[in-house]
Amino acid sequence: MLLHLDASARRAGSFSRRLSARYAETWRAAHPGHGYAYRDLAAQPVPHISEAWTELCDYVLEHEITDISRYREAVRTPAQREAWDVLAPLLDEVVAAEVILIGTPMYNYSIPSALKAWLDQITFPRMSLAGRSFVVTGARGGAYGPGTPREPYDHEERFLRDFFKGHFRVEDVTFVHAELVNARLDPALAHLRAQHEESLAAALKEVSR
Numbered sequence: 001m002l003l004h005l006d007a008s009a010r011r012a013g014s015f016s017r018r019l020s021a022r023y024a025e026t027w028r029a030a031h032p033g034h035g036y037a038y039r040d041l042a043a044q045p046v047p048h049i050s051e052a053w054t055e056l057c058d059y060v061l062e063h064e065i066t067d068i069s070r071y072r073e074a075v076r077t078p079a080q081r082e083a084w085d086v087l088a089p090l091l092d093e094v095v096a097a098e099v100i101l102i103g104t105p106m107y108n109y110s111i112p113s114a115l116k117a118w119l120d121q122i123t124f125p126r127m128s129l130a131g132r133s134f135v136v137t138g139a140r141g142g143a144y145g146p147g148t149p150r151e152p153y154d155h156e157e158r159f160l161r162d163f164f165k166g167h168f169r170v171e172d173v174t175f176v177h178a179e180l181v182n183a184r185l186d187p188a189l190a191h192l193r194a195q196h197e198e199s200l201a202a203a204l205k206e207v208s209r
């Protein structure tokens with residue numbers, strides 16, 4: 001199953017959505033019958049975790065529960081039940097997925113809060129998602145590739161890569177970015193427009209591959 005998430009506040013004209021849609025279309029054509037689930041984290045935001053959610057998390061930690069199918073045991077109060085009802089469908093989708101595809105912009109050198117809220121909801125201590133793949137299709141206003149002056153400011157890919165590998169123990173993690181998107185709008189970056197077009201074309205080619 002492909003779980004497809006989008007996190008850009010933009011609908012029309014979003015590059016991260018365009019890339020994730022292209023990837024999803026290609027994947028689905030190549031994997032007929034594998035299933036598909038879609039969530040728009042910007043249009044239908046996942047709530048921030050609640051105090052009751054932290055109680056579920058503490059219980060899982062204290063009781064050394066690492067099997068995701070046993071998390072439900074942590075529910076003991078009505079508030080915890082409410083928290084569980086929010087997170088359980090999100091977690092079910094992640095567990096069922098072979099590939100988790102995330103279309104996301106860079107916001108303020110990092111990920112959008114809509115995506116962080118989802119990640120907070122589905123993440124528990126020592127939780128392994130090994131065997132699955134993450135694919136991130138991103139768009140950013142600037143350029144953050146190797147050797148660029150802004151490379152050290154990329155806390156989007158760095159954070160997600162560290163999180164997927166370090167916490168979820170997922171080795172198969174792929175990032176495809178369309179860069180320099182701001183060159184389309186910012187007159188001061190107009191000279192980088194061709195470079196942006198190249199980056200976008202390469203990203204579209206890569207997600208189709």
Ligand SMILES: Cc1cc2nc3c(=O)[nH]c(=O)nc-3n(C[C@H](O)[C@H](O)[C@H](O)COP(=O)(O)O)c2cc1C
Binds near residue numbers: 009010013105140141
């Ligand atoms: C709130 C906000 C913060 C942004 N922060 C950054 C940033 O830190 N670095 C950057 O390169 N671009 C930044 N951008 C530009 C976006 O990454 C760029 O517009 C990208 O295309 C957004 O993805 P989308 O096209 O899928 O909406 C920001 C845009 C917004 C709206």
